[in-house]
Amino acid sequence: MKVARSWLATFVDLPESNDVLRETLDDLGLVVEGVEVVGDGLDDVVVARVESISAIPGADRVRLVSAWAGGEPLDIVCGAMNFAVGDLVPLAPVGAVLPGGFEIARRTMRGVVSNGMLCSGRELGLGDDHSGLLILDPSLTPGDHLTNALGISPDVIFDLSIEGNRPDAWSVAGVARDLATRLNRPWRDVALASGTSSVTTASVANAGIDDPDLCGRLTVSYLRGVRVGPSPTWVTRRLEGAGMRSINNVVDASNFVMLELGQPTHPYDASRVAGRTLRARRAREGETLVTLDGVTRTLARVGRGLGDTGEDCVIVDGDDQVLGLAGIMGGASSEIDASTTEVLLEAAYFEPMAIARSSKRHGLRSEASSRFERGVDPELALRAAARFVEILRASVPELEWLGEPLDVRGSTPTPSSVVVRRGDVARLLGEELADVEVTRLLEGLGFGVRAVTEGLEVVAPSSRPDVRAGARGRADVIEEIARLHGYRRLPRRTPTWPQPGGLTIRQRERRVLRDVVVDLGVLEVWTPTLGSDEDFDLLRRDRPRVRVTNPLAADESVLRATMVTGILSAWARNVERGLGDVALGEFGVVFRHPDDEGALARETRGGEGGRTSLKLPFENERLTVVLGRSGDDATRALRLWSSIAGRLNLDDVVLNEQAPLPPGWHPTRSATIEDARTHAVLGYVGEADPDLVDHALGGNVERRVAMLDVDLDVLLDPTRATRRSEFTMIPSRYPSAMMDLALVAPDALSAHELARVLREASPLVEEVRLFDVYRGAGLASGSRSLAFAIRLSAIDRTLSEEEVTEARQALLDSAATRGAVLR
């Protein structure tokens, strides 16, 4: 919200320094997002009359203007087209410096000397209009300084960010109230019109509320003798300073009052309102309305989102025809125009949540709806009407305001009354403040404060609907005390507690895992969570997917079910840059639709009030690594996995080469990683399917890409991925016996599995390590020789020869049970 310093100054004496004012506003939570100086640097600009306009040969975008501002007429080259001979316009003569530091010099354009510049509103910092020159009031005197002529003095516009819980501060008066309280200076109220006519409003107009839950108050004033025309300059300057355009004196008065006091009002052309009646009621199904923006709105249609029953509050006339969407936007049929002479002025209170729902459902936000949905002061309506009349009388002095404006009440919130108990302030803020100070601060904001036995009883003003009841209200009131007192003056204390901080085992192991992978040369990437259907279909065609209903782009609408495609395409882009010789990995979450086969849906609280149980997608944390360096193949991926398994002390993992692989994996060069005890699947290791690599690189390429994909939900869960406890095996102090065994094994028996069998063959086995694989001459096809180095030992003795021989036999017997025989 843009607030001019001069407007604030009508309510409260301000600190001289704008920096101090800015700091003060910031510290009150009325955050200053920008400061703009206007009307400054206009000292040299004068009022000039256009004497003649002539074409410049060869130029069709500029013309030569002769302008008179007293003295000799000046020749000026001008590009604007919106003026005529006799118009008064602002002239910046040679030597003038315009706002922003632009200095006017004598220039030659198209061979013609230009002795100054005729200015637009924007060039002078007097508004946003840059479509042509600022045409001045014909009653001004040429040669006068513009500042004198327009009564402009330099002003500062503060652009404030008003928080959603401060509807009261969304007005000049409200901001001034905060400042007055903080600065401990008096707050001056505005002048309100009096002098209503002896004709009563009820004698010509009607008002009613059919649905008091939606409309809490409807006041209607009746104005006669209205002449629609321009507003006085001081009104338009105020509006422009706030970023609004002047429309006509009636609409301007309505906007002025909204900006100043925070009460939206709506003026109707009385002659276009059947029965001069305004009634607020619930819209009925099937009703439509053409709003001022020209859009046809279907009313009372059930909306999306929790709790939206589709109710709209509308204003109807005496024929029950819909005139407008209450508190949001009026209809085109009863708009004020040049012919309007009698005005019905609505100033009302609407139920904030009803306005919020309607506004959201219709995708229609207005200055009015933004205020109503936050909660306008229900007691403000008639004061706002009086202020409206006061402003409009500046341009229409003979305006007749009919007596006893109509005032119909529905239900409005009762201002909260809260008891702030002794000690409450200290409990919440960490410091006790004196009752007298608390009272001063709250009374400054319009709260009623009364000492009671327990402490202070505080009654919120009607302008503060954000203040709740009970314990919540206590927090609200104490926040106000803290805010006005100043957050920066409150004490600070670093709390301590006996409970230790720290990470969970899973978090610690995740860190270890990241370190292992990074130490081995993997660059961590961050690929998109949201992808396209095409990406999803690459690996999970026809599977249910979790979709976002309102994506930013169509190819960002599906939650990823794997990171493989994302990392592969990140890698492919680096290949294009000639930087594909890399290993990329990502730690992240992938999502499975609750209806997907094998997905463990997450049950959680949901629905309105969290009263129902919802099935949400299964979120699975994984680590996926793509090895794209030259020479990378499945054996490298396996090497990476074995480093991880070793570092996490995994005890009993096996590679299952028979288990079906997910799509995307090379069918004959990949394996499933399982825990031999729990049979939990830890992940997959191997290579990407060549077709997938071709797809990623966009062509037929013979390039191996190795991959490792690990399920961290399993891997980091010791009950599913079993670990060897560290340091339980004390190495024997006695010499070990070493032996090599070359075993011929059928291809179906993997070395990995055979090593496991050997390890369990005898309690004396300390270590089994594969060191050679031989295939070829001398061996039957369908088998190969696997050479293992085996270390035997016992904790309490040197092994005897017999023991070694027995152990060897046990090893061979065990091997034989799986079809492996000594070579």
Next chain:
Amino acid sequence: MPDASLRELDTFVNDSLALIEGLASLEDLREAEASLTGRRSPLATWQRSLGALEPDERRSAGARLQEARRTLEEALARRGEALRDVARREKLDRDALALGDVVVDQVLWPLGVGRAGLVARTQRELEDVFVAMGFQVADGPEVESDWYNFEALNIPPAHPARGMWDTFYVDLGDPETVVLRTHTSPTQIHLMEAAVANASLPIHSVMPGRCYRRDTPDARHLATFHQIEGLVVDRAISFADLAGTIETFTRAYFGADIASRLRPAYFPFTEPSAEFEITCTICRGGGCRTCSGTGWIELGGCGMLDPAVLEAVGIDGDEWSGFAFGFGIDRCAQMRHQIADMRALIDNDVRFLRQV
């Protein structure tokens, strides 16, 4: 076309189908394609001879020829598919590797410098600071129900405050009831609910994680981003504790010469609420373009837990009180490393990943 020719055509089609079924390689298939449907095929010859026929006859004969051609083309396509499958299978089988037989010790591993992601590293640094201050670390889900993301945090349906978060809705159940979490705050609710269920209050936790907002990415914002959130629920916790915690964290993480200050703000889940600013890390408080000359930059939001939130999770506000705070992990990384454009974080350009 005379009957004899039609019979000839049928025979040709049947023979060709048999031939196609017998094709053994993709080369053979290509040859067969040319000889059966190409320009020198009998089909083409017949096609050319149509011109000599009467219009009626020409129409029916033309249709027969079309049908024959389609039959053959489909058979060729089917056979091609099958042969490609076989070829792929053969190639994969030739390529087969028994992973269980790999002598892992002998696999050469190239040396190379890896890097944890900038976000992950920043997150770890932040966690470490908070852990040293006595906090535990909690993770939470990324897809949340309206209850956790909004309502339990005192943001009822359709409340205007929801406009503070541009929300991605997930297509599950009733419209707009499931969301991609817009902040890490729902994890607070999970923690408090669990603490109530397990009678395990107090809570001193930070909650880092990925969040989503429907906001077109630019140099300062990404639609996917990371936050870290802090929650303390204990006895006799006041705003002074909150301000002190923020100050201790700021100096520990950003350096002893970086201070913090609070100013009033509004969040539905805290009351009183504050935004916290820290000394501008660019000019160290002297005033520069980044901080608009004020010497301060905004880092995050914080406040005392709103009684409505405590009520929603069933915590007795007379016995327990607490505070929460939150800020952007990516933003910390951006500030610390002077990253001009946040989008570099999701480009995954190796040159960026290696240097950061």
